[in-house]
Amino acid sequence: MSDISANGPASAGKPRVSILGQSARMKSRNRVEGIFKTLGLTAILFSLAILALMIFTIFRDGSSAFFQTRAAFPITLSAEIIDPAGNRNRDDLTKQTTMTYNKVLNEAFLAALAAQGIKTDDVPEKEITAMISKGAAGEIRADVLADPSLVGQTIEANIVLGGRIDGYMKGRVTRESAERDSNVTMGQLDIADRMKEAGMLATVWNWDFITNTDSSDTRPETAGLGVAILGSAYMMFLVLIMCVPVGVAASIYLEEFAPKNKWTDLIEVNIANLAAVPSIVYGILGLAIFINILGGQMGVEALKMSASLVGALVLSLQTLPTIIIATRSAIRAVPPSIRDAALGIGASKMQTVFHHVLPLAMPGILTGTILGLASALGETAPLLLIGMVAFVANYPAAPWDGGFSDPATALPVQVYSWASRSDPAFIERSNGAIIVLLVFLLIMNVTAIILRRRFERRW
Amino acid sequence: MTVLPLLMILAVLAAAGFILGRQRALALAGGDTKKLHSLPAYYGWHAAIMAFVPAFCALIVWLLIQPFFIERAALSQLPAAVLEDSTASTLAMADVRRVAAGLDTAVAQGAMTEAAIETMDATVTDLRGELGKVGVALGSAVSSEVLAAAKQYRESVASASVVRAVVIILIAVAALARALKLTAPDFWARNRVEKVVLWLLMLASLIAILTTVGIIWSLLSESFNFFSQYPIGDFFFGLTxxxxxxxxxxxxxxxxxxxxxxxxxxxxxxxxxxxxxxxxxxxxxxxxxxxxxxxxxxxxxxxxxxxxxxxxxxxxxxxxxxxxxxxxxxxxxxxxxxxxxxxxxxxxxxxxxxxxxxxxxxxxxxxxxxxxxxxxxxxxxxxxxxxxxxxxxxxxxxxxxxxxxxxxxxxxxxxxxxxxxxxxxxxxxxxxxxxxxxxxxxxxxxxxxxxxxxxxxxxxxxxxxxxxxxxxxxxxxxxxxxxxxx
Amino acid sequence: MNDMRIADRAVDTHGIRIKASAVQVYYGESHAIKDVSVDILDKAVTAFIGPSGCGKSTFLRTLNRMNDTIPICKVQGSILLDGENIYDKRVDPVQLRAKVGMVFQKPNPFPKSIYDNVAYGPRIHGLTRSKAELDGIVESSLRKAALWNEVKDRLHAPGTGLSGGQQQRLCIARAVATSPEVLLMDEPCSALDPIATAQVEELIDELRSNFSVVIVTHSMQQAARVSQKTAFFHLGNLVEYGETSQIFTNPKDPRTESYITGRIG
Missing domain, CATH: 1.10.3720.10 (MetI-like)
Known part of the structure; x- marks a missing residue:
């Protein structure tokens, strides 16, 4: 230790530098510091700005899906035409197709325009009647079938107009864009303007968007989310009753009872890896095992293409690791002293777990479950593979009538299938479907947060 | 009897088992719960589990095995030429199943009677058209062999489901009786119940393994199928x-x-x-x-x-x-x-x-x-x-x-x-x-x-x-x- | 206490390096340091002793503004380093810490090579112009920390691979390499075994010839062995401050006496 006096910077030899004020070097170091900090802040602000932009575009393009342009005019449901048998019998009424109603509707529309004194110039009648949605006649027919006493009466109807006229009223379609569009003419837009002046047109709240089934490519204005919402609800219910008990049971076993050996290690590694398997692989699993093997070769009737039961099975398997991971950490957070206390007064291990540990872990389990369900609700890719992207024209039946195996679709899948159609009016619907989806997700996440805040326990 | 009502019967038996087991334990102890080894509810649970679990397991096994026997019976109606080719027989069996399901639907909707089906002849009746009316679409007209097989199939399914119901309910009742016989004040009901619960918990944790096995199996089997039709080298190294x-x-x-x-x-x-x-x-x-x-x-x-x-x-x-x-x-x-x-x-x-x-x-x-x-x-x-x-x-x-x-x-x-x-x-x-x-x-x-x-x-x-x-x-x-x- | 060896070296008073007057430290609501005034001498070892939680470490950390990293901590009063207030608005704490180095309780070498650990300070402060100069600083610092002979053949091995005592001497070398004016040591030996402790203590005594050293210690024997001045803290107050020999042989305050005879602490 005699080498202390070796050469080197001895503090004594250097002139003293004041600590007041910054040296030039310190200034440049602090500049770097400032840049670095700004970069961090920028990264955060940029990410949040993009998020905000995305949500903004969704609401800008999608909120109009909840409104629909309708024309109000009287329709005389002349008995000679729609009830030629004249007996108001429902079975006879069904014989009249939408074609009949179309004729009635078109005539009533032209008459109403004339009555309001709206100039139609030389726009051909065919173009004028084409302003009405192709789905409108079906709605009138359904009304009549539901209430045959309407026959012969004159009803004040609010008739859905076609997607282009609707878009024009909402500002999505402009005269400029209409010029390039073969599905709409200037004459139609002129008439629409005049109808609006005359107070015949109104853009009103659109329950049909929530309740209607999907509709064909040619009438975006009547497409609705009914089947998708019902399908998603069925699947969430099934995932809840299939996935949660299994997930909680598996977590209890692994956390409380499993011996620590290679076998349980394997299960643990396995669960961690399952959580990272791409979702599309679960779709392949569903197609190969549930539909081809169980549904096809083994003949299980309930497992069909597009059935919400199959979707729910796939989503359950996919959500299971998430629920197990959340539940295990909730169980682990219950302090051992609770277990010791229960065991100490002679409860069996099983009683300890079910009477003490599980109730105390419940808030954590619930939170994890809700978040797992929320991610299952937004899942799309695996559902495409099991056929849920197919066009479904009818509502699935009620659960007790085998509705779980009826073809259905799901909210996120509906978003995708509308987005892939060519008519831009479907983009509005697609964004509208996202709004509905986000509302559900928001409700679920807020519930989870409230649960966590309310029951959060610090040991 | 289809599976759902059978399950309901099992559930009812289990509920009955719970009440009976609990009551029997209490009766044997003379109403004094202190004389019992376990709490009365555990005797109830024990009886309920005994009534449900063995019968349920038997039902699962039955459902897994049944298709093989029924298909064999139905296939015997088909011409030997079809049976020799495995693809053809799979396709034929799918037809048989679809026709049988169509007939079921037709009966359920009242469009046909069982008696009519019994005497039906494929060469006379346009079955495809008939079934089309009740909403069952068939790809092609129904041959008489397929119709015969479908009839055989429906018969086997019908008789199998009756036998199945009887067997399953018998198992449930027998197991329930055994549980009640075992019930005695010094019977360790809690331990038995907990053992079953532990098994259930373990089974749940096995689902994760089963999922992995399912994923790997489904990917591998169809991939092999693919590589038998398309050269593996062309797939992995192909540039187009x-x-x-x-x-x-x-x-x-x-x-x-x-x-x-x-x-x-x-x-x-x-x-x-x-x-x-x-x-x-x-x-x-x-x-x-x-x-x-x-x-x-x-x-x-x-x-x-x-x-x-x-x-x-x-x-x-x-x-x-x-x-x-x-x-x-x-x-x-x-x-x-x-x-x-x-x-x-x-x-x-x-x-x-x-x-x-x-x-x-x-x-x-x-x-x-x-x-x-x-x-x-x-x-x-x-x-x-x-x-x-x-x-x-x-x-x-x-x-x-x-x-x-x-x-x-x-x-x-x-x-x-x-x-x-x-x-x-x-x-x-x-x-x-x-x-x-x-x-x-x-x-x-x-x-x-x-x-x-x-x-x-x-x-x-x-x-x-x-x-x-x-x-x-x-x-x-x-x-x-x-x-x-x- | 009878085998206590009092450092009987003459106290070489080169003047006052740090002059702290009326320092108050608050952690949120709690008043951690109450009106402490103390003069730290140059080229001497000053020991802060006292029971756990008495504020000695907190006070040490105010001397190079390490407490700035804790948001709820508030410091009042003045601390002059060579006559300049270190809590002045114009002072950049980063620059200050180059002059007032610190060694921590647990050895905390960076997960880098021994060389890079020592060269870290000179590099960030831009103390050298050439590689040769940096090599020189690394070598002299390691020599000052009495570690050179042990590591000169493996300067590029990771610093985390050294033994506990070596790691702590590496941390001292690292602190010395920026040629600070004051070296603060927060219980530098508490994580070390007796042999390593002896090595580090010997080193502290030698460092005195170049630096002003302030050491917080739990062990009264250590304070007696290495320091010339001792300050006794109790419940956030500076109870007594004086020559080490005087504190240990003839304490003026009854609380000091109780502490060094083992009645409180």
Whole structure:
């Protein structure tokens, strides 16, 4: 230790530098510091700005899906035409197709325009009647079938107009864009303007968007989310009753009872890896095992293409690791002293777990479950593979009538299938479907947060 | 009797078992619960489990075995020529099943009577037309052999279900009787019940293993099927992807792999700097209050379904990139492109990278930071020269996990990357990925057993293996990293 | 206490390096340091002793503004380093810490090579112009920390691979390399075994010829062995401050006496 006096910077030899004020070097170091900090802040602000932009575009393009342009005019449901048998019998009424109603509707529309004194110039009648949605006649027919006493009466109807006229009223379609569009003419837009002046047109709240089934490519204005919402609800219910008990049971076993050996290690590694398997692989699993093997070769009737039961099975398997991971950490957070206390007064291990540990872990389990369900609700890719992207024209039946195996679709899948159609009016619907989806997700996440805040326990 | 009512009967028997078992235990103890080994409810549960579980297990086994016997009976009605060819007999059996199901529907709707079916002759009745009326569509007219087989099938199913119901209920009643006989004050009911519950818990944890087995099995079996029709070398090293309806397709993996990797690289170039800087800011600079607000907001990004990002790519990011970058620079005019998909996947991955990095940065011990501050380093110097190098392995693990997620991402690439398989370096060109083609080939109209459809399973298997390897590697790195500071 | 060896070296008063007057430290609501005034001498070892939680470490950390990294911590009063207030608005704490180095309780070498650990300070403060100069600083610092002979053949091995005592001497070398004016040591031997402790103590005594050293210690024997001046803290108050020999042989305050005879603490 005699080498202390070796050469080197001895503090004594250097002139003293004041600590007041910054040296030039310190200034440049602090500049770097400032840049670095700004970069961090920028990264955060940029990410949040993009998020905000995305949500903004969704609401800008999608909120109009909840409104629909309708024309109000009287329709005389002349008995000679729609009830030629004249007996108001429902079975006879069904014989009249939408074609009949179309004729009635078109005539009533032209008459109403004339009555309001709206100039139609030389726009051909065919173009004028084409302003009405192709789905409108079906709605009138359904009304009549539901209430045959309407026959012969004159009803004040609010008739859905076609997607282009609707878009024009909402500002999505402009005269400029209409010029390039073969599905709409200037004459139609002129008439629409005049109808609006005359107070015949109104853009009103659109329950049909929530309740209607999907509709064909040619009438975006009547497409609705009914089947998708019902399908998603069925699947969430099934995932809840299939996935949660299994997930909680598996977590209890692994956390409380499993011996620590290679076998349980394997299960643990396995669960961690399952959580990272791409979702599309679960779709392949569903197609190969549930539909081809169980549904096809083994003949299980309930497992069909597009059935919400199959979707729910796939989503359950996919959500299971998430629920197990959340539940295990909730169980682990219950302090051992609770277990010791229960065991100490002679409860069996099983009683300890079910009477003490599980109730105390419940808030954590619930939170994890809700978040797992929320991610299952937004899942799309695996559902495409099991056929849920197919066009479904009818509502699935009620659960007790085998509705779980009826073809259905799901909210996120509906978003995708509308987005892939060519008519831009479907983009509005697609964004509208996202709004509905986000509302559900928001409700679920807020519930989870409230649960966590309310029951959060610090040991 | 179908399965559902049978299950209900079992449930009723179990409920009865609970009441009977409990009452019997109480009666034997003379109403004094202290004389019982276990609480009265456990005797009830024991009886209920005995009534339900053995019968239920028998039912499952029965349902698994039954189709083989019934099909054999039905197949015996078909001509020998059909039976020799396994594909033909599978197809024939599918016809038989569909006709049988159609007849069931017809009877249920009252369009036919059992007696009419009994005497029906395929050469006389237009069965296809008849069934069409009740909403059952058949691909072709029904031959008399198939009708005979279908009749046989329905008969076997009907008689089997009666026998099944009787057997299952007998098992349940016998087991229940045994449970009640066992019930005695010194019978350890609780221990027996708990043992059963433990088995149930264990079975639940096996589902995770079964899922993995199911995934691997479904991928492997159909992949083998594919490779028996398409040379494995041509798949893995083929440079063209050009599926054709009529066969003779080129199904080369390389263009898809290139598209996947290219998009992943762009996604990481977006996600890693943004995610890492966001994590650094949150971990080292942000005040507690800012952190409490900003962190959940960033996590919202991860909570939004990917299909929403897909739409964002399709109608906002894609056209923006095309109009402001690709077209002015003369790099093409496609809205769907590698760049579009890559950037949007990158955005989606920001919270993932940032929350993983945040954990990892926080795992760097405070003493190291103190050491650096004590020597007079600024915060950014501490982060860059001490914290990040110390956290590097962990961050590398997080990046690998991010890569794995980007590779497996489906909806964003389906909606934002395009469908053309290309080997190109231009990031503004539409390319395609493994996941896009899995969706494309499995939702198309091609025959399931053609190589054009089966290739999806080979792609799925490759995807599964790649993501699994990346994840295992990432987990291993992160674990090593954590051990260093424990 | 009878085997206590009092450092009987002459106190070489080169003047006052740090002059702290009326320092108050608050952690949120709690008043951690109450009106402490103390003069730290140049080229001497000053020991802060006292029971756990008495504020001695907190006070040490105010001397190079390490407490700035804790948001709820508030410091009042003045601390002059060579006549300049270190809590002046114009002072950059980062720059200050280059002059007032610190060694921590637990050895905390960076996960880098031994060389890079020592070169870290000179590099960030830009103290050298050439590689040769930096090599010189690394060598002389390691020599000052009495570690050179042990590590000169493996300068590029990771610093975390050294033994506990070596790691702590590496941390001292690292602190010395920026040629600070004052070296603060927060219980530098508490994580070390007796042999390593003896080595570090010997080193502290030698460092005195170049630096002003302030050491916080739990062990009264250590304070007696290495320091010339001793300050006794109790419940946030500076109870007594004076020559080490006087504090240990003839304490003026009854609380000091109770502490060094083992009745409180």
């Amino acid at each position: 992807w050009n599926p054709k309806f009529g066969g003779g397709s080129d199904l080369g993996f390389i263009p898809l792999f290139w598209g996947t990797i290219y998009i992943t690289i762009i996604a990481l170039l977006v996600a890693v700097p943004l995610g890492l800087f966001a994590a650094i800011y949150l971990a080292e600079y942000a005040s507690k209050r800012t952190r409490a607000w900003v962190k959940p907001m960033i996590e919202v990004i991860a909570g939004i379904p990917t299909v929403v990002y897909g739409l964002f790519a399709l109608i906002t990011v894609g056209p923006f990139l095309r109009d402001f970058f690709a077209a002015p620079m003369g790099l093409g005019n496609s809205a769907a492109s590698v760049m579009t998909a890559g950037i949007v996947i990158g955005l989606l991955n920001i919270p993932f990278i940032s929350s993983l990095s945040d954990d990892i940065i926080n795992a760097v011990p405070q003493s190291l930071r103190d050491g650096a501050f004590g020597l007079g380093s600024t915060k950014s110097e501490t982060i860059r020269q001490v914290v990040l190098p110390a956290a590097l392995p962990g961050v590398a693990g997080a990046i690998l996990m991010g890569a794995s997620r980007a590779i497996g991402e489906t909806m964003i690439v389906v909606m934002g990357a395009g469908a053309a398989a290309k080997l190109s370096l231009n990031p503004f060109e539409a390319m395609t990925t493994m996941t896009v083609k899995i969706v494309g080939q499995l939702t198309g109209d091609t025959d399931f057993n053609s190589p054009e459809t089966l290739v999806a399973f080979a792609l799925g298997m490759t995807l599964f293996v790649i993501t699994l390897l990346l994840n295992v590697m990432a987990v291993w790195i992160v674990r090593k990293y954590r051990e260093q500071y424990e």
